Amino acid sequence: MELHIPDGCLDIPICILMYIISLSVLAFCWKKAKNEFQSKFSSTLAVLSSLVFVAQMLNFPIVGGTSGHLVGGTFLATIFGPYITALSMTIVLLIQAIFFADGGITTFGANIFNMAIIGAFSYYLVKLLSGRNPSTKRFLASVFATSWLSIVLGAFACALEIGFSQAFPAGITITIPAMLFWHVIIGIGEGAITTPLVSAIMHIQPALPAIQFSWRAPDS
Amino acid sequence: MKRKSEAILLAGIIVALIILAPFASSNPDGLERVAESLNVEEHKPFWKGIMPDYSLENVSNPYISTLAGGLVGIFLVLALTFLIGKTVSK
Numbered sequence: 001m002e003l004h005i006p007d008g009c010l011d012i013p014i015c016i017l018m019y020i021i022s023l024s025v026l027a028f029c030w031k032k033a034k035n036e037f038q039s040k041f042s043s044t045l046a047v048l049s050s051l052v053f054v055a056q057m058l059n060f061p062i063v064g065g066t067s068g069h070l071v072g073g074t075f076l077a078t079i080f081g082p083y084i085t086a087l088s089m090t091i092v093l094l095i096q097a098i099f100f101a102d103g104g105i106t107t108f109g110a111n112i113f114n115m116a117i118i119g120a121f122s123y124y125l126v127k128l129l130s131g132r133n134p135s136t137k138r139f140l141a142s143v144f145a146t147s148w149l150s151i152v153l154g155a156f157a158c159a160l161e162i163g164f165s166q167a168f169p170a171g172i173t174i175t176i177p178a179m180l181f182w183h184v185i186i187g188i189g190e191g192a193i194t195t196p197l198v199s200a201i202m203h204i205q206p207a208l209p210a211i212q213f214s215w216r217a218p219d220s
Numbered sequence: 221m222k223r224k225s226e227a228i229l230l231a232g233i234i235v236a237l238i239i240l241a242p243f244a245s246s247n248p249d250g251l252e253r254v255a256e257s258l259n260v261e262e263h264k265p266f267w268k269g270i271m272p273d274y275s276l277e278n279v280s281n282p283y284i285s286t287l288a289g290g291l292v293g294i295f296l297v298l299a300l301t302f303l304i305g306k307t308v309s310k
Contacts, residue, residue: 003251033308042305047226049301050294051233057290058240066253084308091300095293101269158251170258178254204225 003071003114003154003183004096007104011165018161019109025117026086033083044205045080049088051197052076056092060189068186071154073119074126074147075194079201082120089116110161114154122150136202140195147194148187155183230298237290242283 010018052072059067072092077085090112096102103111129142159179163172170178 005251009255030308037305037309039306039309042302042309043223043226045305046298046302047230047233050230050297053293053297054233054237054290057237057286057293084305087304087308088301091304092297095296095300097269099270099293099296100289174258175254178257179251182253204229205222 003111003151003158004093004103005107005110005114005158005162007106009104009162009165009168010107010110011167012106014161014165015106015109017109018107018113022109022112022117026090026112029083029086029120033087036081037084041080045084045088048076048079048201049092052089053092053095055193056096062182062185062189066182066186068189070190070193071115071119071151072194073115074122074143074150074190075197077120077123078126078143078146078194078198082123085123086116086120089119092116110158114157114161118154118157119150122146122153125149136199140199143198144191144195148191151183151187151190152180155179155186233294234291237294238287241286241290 052070052075055070055072057069059069061067073085073089076088080088093103093108093111093116097105097108097111125146126139126142129145130139134142156176156179159175160172162168163170163175168175
């Protein structure tokens with residue numbers, strides 16, 4: 001569950017606002033992915049998305065009596081770029097919400113934003129930190145730092161959403177430090193899982209679309 | 221990616237699920253941990269899902285139940301993300 005906000009934690013206006021923001025970004029991603037995503041990568045996308053789904057199911061325990069699991073947004077984004085990643089992550093979240101009641105229906109827009117969209121667009125941070133023609137070490141260090149930050153940012157967005165909701169009994173002065181405290185730790189797990197995964201995929205198939213962008217950085 | 225490496229990877233994902241399902245931590249996650257420490261009570265959800273908590277209601281063995289939930293989820297994610305890849309690139 002990690003960042004999956006259940007029903008009843010957010011006020012309806014915040015739910016509606018997050019639906020509007022998330023669906024607009026997804027519509028934009030759909031348009032961009034239409035020009036960019038190549039049909040031949042569909043099966044790879046499907047397999048790696050199901051990897052993300054399974055990794056999200058399996059919680060790892062964290063000191064202090066909490067647990068975390070991979071969110072996987074930075075992982076998919078590093079390999080496929082932000083647009084198709086946002087769509088694919090949304091599918092994973094949709095199946096979790098509808099079939100497994102993991103994350104609410106009214107809060108679905110917020111959950112798309114916190115995990116799918118922040119994760120997908122973290123791609124640009126990987127690219128920024130990597131610079132032009134990065135060494136493998138620098139590229140992977142960028143992936144680690146970015147996947148950590150994607151969790152911290154997701155937690156921050158979540159803290160704002162619940163903190164501004166009257167339905168949640170604590171305000172932002174409490175939710176922000178509390179969410180950040182735990183997710184600064186949980187994010188390390190995200191980096192520790194994402195980095196070897198990306199490294200493994202680079203060795204299996206270095207020609208996947210976004211990894212190639214990261215290496216050649218043609219349009220930056 | 222080559223079809224063969226994809227098939228191996230998918231098999232690996234299923235094996236990982238089979239091995240790791242019983243070890244899934246039952247500690248509360250980050251958001252739940254924060255909610256707990258603030259004494260927020262959990263609301264009754266109005267949508268209970270088809271397989272809440274990744275398990276089948278009428279299967280008593282928690283391992284089999286989680287495994288079944290995971291396999292159904294893998295299949296759905298595979299099918300839908302493949303479909304979205306194909307549709308968007310049309």
